[in-house]
Amino acid sequence: MSRIPLMAGNWKMNLDHLEATATVQRLHWALQDANFDYDKVEVAVLAPFTDLRSIQTITDADNMSIRYGAQDVSVHPDGAYTGEISARMLAKLSCSYVVVGHSERRQYHGETDMEVGEKALAALGGGMVPIICVGEALGIRKAGEHVAYTLAQIDAVFSELGPELAPRAVVAYEPIWAIGTGEVATPADAQEVCGAIRERLAELYGRETAETIRVLYGGSVKSANVAAIMAEPDVDGGLVGGASLDPEEFARICRFGEHVA
Ligand code: 13P
Numbered sequence: 323m324s325r326i327p328l329m330a331g332n333w334k335m336n337l338d339h340l341e342a343t344a345t346v347q348r349l350h351w352a353l354q355d356a357n358f359d360y361d362k363v364e365v366a367v368l369a370p371f372t373d374l375r376s377i378q379t380i381t382d383a384d385n386m387s388i389r390y391g392a393q394d395v396s397v398h399p400d401g402a403y404t405g406e407i408s409a410r411m412l413a414k415l416s417c418s419y420v421v422v423g424h425s426e427r428r429q430y431h432g433e434t435d436m437e438v439g440e441k442a443l444a445a446l447g448g449g450m451v452p453i454i455c456v457g458e459a460l461g462i463r464k465a466g467e468h469v470a471y472t473l474a475q476i477d478a479v480f481s482e483l484g485p486e487l488a489p490r491a492v493v494a495y496e497p498i499w500a501i502g503t504g505e506v507a508t509p510a511d512a513q514e515v516c517g518a519i520r521e522r523l524a525e526l527y528g529r530e531t532a533e534t535i536r537v538l539y540g541g542s543v544k545s546a547n548v549a550a551i552m553a554e555p556d557v558d559g560g561l562v563g564g565a566s567l568d569p570e571e572f573a574r575i576c577r578f579g580e581h582v583a
Pocket of ligand 1: 332424496500501502503504540541542543561562563564565
């Protein structure tokens, strides 16, 4: 069963709505110039909340195939939760994706696996696809416990989702030591954990379903290293941070299929 790769740019807390509009436009042009085939690789940007309305407007107006989404969502449907954004609000802006459980939110906002699972459920309930982030810190990797640690995160987050909704999720394996450090995991490192994640998904939901779930790698992905990572059998795309802020570089990453691995 073939999985369509997903290249998703996580802008984090960068780019205001004017910069977002210009960045999406430049990404669109760069891909258009290259006759990019969006049926072969899905492209998405994951933007700050304040950018989403502008991105919706420009992608609609220019009939772009670039998808977009948010970087977080409330577990609550509505109500007295000052500062939070609901899944319904994001769905209304035609978001396709929502990042949940990014290591920066786990670290700075104390998000637990249970909360991450609830956020994934909220996104799915709104008809969007959660990109569920998992991955270990350096100490855990050095202790050789990275696979067990990451699979425990998978078990805990997916236990919040029913068997019907769970297979609609995307998983992103992001080893924390590779995020923003320039230290990219080797393709074999990425495959080891992404493959183990797929095996666990097969145990949970059956082999056929596990073969349809996309597992991304994130952490210092660039045009220079993406092709080798994407050549691994269980890596179905990238969650790209810093390099996605440069639309021409992100377009080169999306065109990984044209590079020599
Ligand atoms: P970098 O690509 O900047 O390492 O960030 C990865 C990341 O955290 C994407 O979510």
